[in-house]
Amino acid sequence: MPKLAGDVKETFSKTAIYAVATASKDGVPNVVPIHFVKIYDESNDIILLVDNFMNKTLKNLEDNSRIAISVWDLDKKLAFQIKGEATIVKSGKPFDDASDWVKKTMPDLKPKSAILLKVTNVYNCQPGPDLGKEL
Amino acid sequence: MPKLAGDVKETFSKTAIYAVATASKDGVPNVVPIHFVKIYDESNDIILLVDNFMNKTLKNLEDNSRIAISVWDLDKKLAFQIKGEATIVKSGKPFDDASDWVKKTMPDLKPKSAILLKVTNVYNCQPGPDLGKEL
Helix, strand or coil: CCCCCHHHHHHHHHCCCEEEEEECCCCCEEEEEECCEEEEEHHHCEEEEEECCCCHHHHHHHHCCEEEEEEEECCCCEEEEEEEEEEEECCCHHHHHHHHHHHHHCCCCCCCEEEEEEEEEEEECCCCCCCCCEC | CCCCCHHHHHHHHHCCCEEEEEECCCCCEEEEEECCEEEEEHHHCEEEEEECCCCHHHHHHHHCCEEEEEEEECCCCEEEEEEEEEEEECCCHHHHHHHHHHHHHCCCCCCCEEEEEEEEEEEECCCCCCCCCEC
16 A cells, blocks of 8 residues: 555645755754655655755755655644655656646746655654554 | 844744754654744743654654754745754753643643753755855
8 A cells, every 4th residue: 555645645745835854974954845745656655856946955865865754734633754765866757757847837947856755654743642653 | 143033033933833853863864843842042042842742853862962943934935944952851940831831722731841952053945045054
């Protein structure tokens, strides 16, 4: 079963701004808001993040491929953390798909790379008895 | 001058849910939404985070005191990342202040600890020419 299904998929897909965390090789966390993030290949648990403006996030990923993304829905009282391994892609279909996606709504932007995130774990982050549990 | 001043202070103070990132000693980032976060001692650049439900965040902080917090204001097109060093406090005035604060709006919660974050750096995260610059 895909990891990004049901409430996770719905919460993730409705999010406008994703809190994307990385860490330097020295273990300094970094978290930034990113808009261009979406489920790219649901059956293989792949998320696409577009690098339009990435700075420290990209530097961290070059040294340490781990990413964590936080999403929440205050109305439905749902919150999830998605963790996985990133691959930086600068050409080919994923990069073209990223560029086409950005062009539709923000044609002035020029994506520098596409980040493919292979989801490894999803955790419940909503306060309650299941807080912290892996789905 | 305090690091949490001007637009940073206003954006931080208006935020309802803070994206709080830590990293394990192995460099795995973790990011969770936390509500009880506020400026605690403005002149000394201290932020208070209340640990009502912290799980991996607290485990990470026990090994690696670095925290990053992301806040943004979509209407004003402002976004900042605050980085610093955390101290876990389980008694004394900061803990009592944390408990009193939570009790006012969510009396059923029992804070487990207070996290005092000494801010070391503030970065601009809003797309534009100043993206990534330290304030």
